[in-house]
Amino acid sequence: MLRMLKLAKCMLVATALFGSAAHAQETVAWWDFLSGGDGVRMKQMIADFNKAHEGKIKIEATTLEWGTPFYSKVQTAASVGEAPDIMTYHASRIPLAVKQGIVQEITADDWSKMGLAKDAYAATTWDAVSVDGKQYAVPFDTHPIVLYYNKDILAKAGLLTEDGKPKGLDSRENFEATLKGLKDAGVKFPLGSVTADGNFMFRTIYSLMGQQDGELLTDGEFLAGDNGDKLQNALTLLQGWTKDELQSTYTDYPATVALFTSGEAAMMINGVWEVPTMVDLHKQGKLFEWGAVELPVLFDHPSTYADSHTFAIPANKGKEITAEKRAAVLEVISWLSKNSLYWASAGHIPAYGPVTASAEYKAMEPNASYSPLTAHMIFDPKTPLAGVAGPIFDVMSTYFVPTLNNEMDPAEAVKDIKVELNDL
Numbered sequence: 566m567l568r569m570l571k572l573a574k575c576m577l578v579a580t581a582l583f584g585s586a587a588h589a590q591e592t593v594a595w596w597d598f599l600s601g602g603d604g605v606r607m608k609q610m611i612a613d614f615n616k617a618h619e620g621k622i623k624i625e626a627t628t629l630e631w632g633t634p635f636y637s638k639v640q641t642a643a644s645v646g647e648a649p650d651i652m653t654y655h656a657s658r659i660p661l662a663v664k665q666g667i668v669q670e671i672t673a674d675d676w677s678k679m680g681l682a683k684d685a686y687a688a689t690t691w692d693a694v695s696v697d698g699k700q701y702a703v704p705f706d707t708h709p710i711v712l713y714y715n716k717d718i719l720a721k722a723g724l725l726t727e728d729g730k731p732k733g734l735d736s737r738e739n740f741e742a743t744l745k746g747l748k749d750a751g752v753k754f755p756l757g758s759v760t761a762d763g764n765f766m767f768r769t770i771y772s773l774m775g776q777q778d779g780e781l782l783t784d785g786e787f788l789a790g791d792n793g794d795k796l797q798n799a800l801t802l803l804q805g806w807t808k809d810e811l812q813s814t815y816t817d818y819p820a821t822v823a824l825f826t827s828g829e830a831a832m833m834i835n836g837v838w839e840v841p842t843m844v845d846l847h848k849q850g851k852l853f854e855w856g857a858v859e860l861p862v863l864f865d866h867p868s869t870y871a872d873s874h875t876f877a878i879p880a881n882k883g884k885e886i887t888a889e890k891r892a893a894v895l896e897v898i899s900w901l902s903k904n905s906l907y908w909a910s911a912g913h914i915p916a917y918g919p920v921t922a923s924a925e926y927k928a929m930e931p932n933a934s935y936s937p938l939t940a941h942m943i944f945d946p947k948t949p950l951a952g953v954a955g956p957i958f959d960v961m962s963t964y965f966v967p968t969l970n971n972e973m974d975p976a977e978a979v980k981d982i983k984v985e986l987n988d989l
Contacts, residue, residue, distance in 0.1 A: 657955070710768045
């Protein structure tokens with residue numbers, strides 16, 4: 566009912582940007598890479614937008630394959646003037662997109678027309694879509710990794726705090742005590758980890774580097790100074806969990822989720838995008854009591870890797886966007902941003918601050934429990950080599966899998982990673 570009332574209100578004020586400037590309906594061509602629970606929710610939001618803007622603006626959406634196929638198609642299409650009017654884009658890929666010349670700047674005038682401003686976004690999120698002081702996308706969310714946990718198993722083992730969270734989140738020593746306590750209680754896998762996929766494990770490892778104030782790229786050099794040592798520390802810690810049988814080994818993504826949902830793994834590190842999976846299973850009576858919180862502090866301070874789904878406007882070669890079309894696109898971005906509470910049901914943290922500050926969002930669980938991590942999240946290094954399906958991921962993932970599964974020495978892995986990254 567609340568959602569219906571909000572939609573009705575939005576229908577009354579939908580002309581805020583588009584106003585009376587256009588008399589004919591503008592059709593906005595849209596490309597995204599959203600599937601699964603994300604895709605279902607975005608399709609609903611697009612339907613809601615179209616209803617609220619009936620006769621004025623209509624989004625015609627196309628969903629393409631996630632990752633390299635999507636970005637390759639965008640690059641090709643933009644080069645011949647055939648890209649859409651708006652597209653979803655990962656913040657981590659913005660530096661490359663700017664270098665390729667396939668995204669337009671979001672100007673100060675655009676931000677004003679959308680009714681959006683810098684102070685409504687987390688500083689790191691805003692910076693992630695900025696290149697040389699200019700913004701090239703509008704952040705829609707942040708989607709970090711979090712720690713999922715089985716409340717029933719932890720409670721039975723005496724490892725759940727009074728406020729319903731795992732014990733030991735404050736230090737490596739205490740968290741490892743929790744893992745060992747679960748092992749002693751007969752839990753097969755205290756922690757489920759995607760140890761067969763180095764691309765995914767980049768998120769965990771980079772988070773642990775961030776907890777040591779480590780960085781991958783410093784003044785154009787990869788793993789400069791003691792940053793190699795910080796990467797080695799992260800790999801050594803995780804390899805130690807493998808040796809001690811505290812986490813699953815050679816486990817791919819689907820298997821990791823299955824270990825957790827079956828109760829074989831008491832905890833799991835995964836993206837917030839798995840929240841809908843847990844919510845749906847629990848509603849069906851097929852899942853235990855569960856929760857999700859920020860990653861434990863295993864080194865010096867909290868730090869969690871995140872990326873952001875953003876909205877970008879393609880730079881179509883030889884094809885100038887009309888003022889009317891741009892106004893329609895800006896209205897799409899503005900409306901979706903301001904109505905992103907529903908998007909939070911996909912597990913993501915809306916990037917637009919007034920939404921996460923709302924009473925409705927603060928009542929959403931487990932979202933509200935892990936949202937404070939936005940104060941100390943880290944994004945990919947700002948380089949065209951970074952981002953989803955980028956060269957940095959490819960190089961590092963090659964070494965992560967054997968190292969995490971105790972088949973390669975962490976120091977040797979770091980040495981080879983540093984050489985290959987600096988050869989890119």
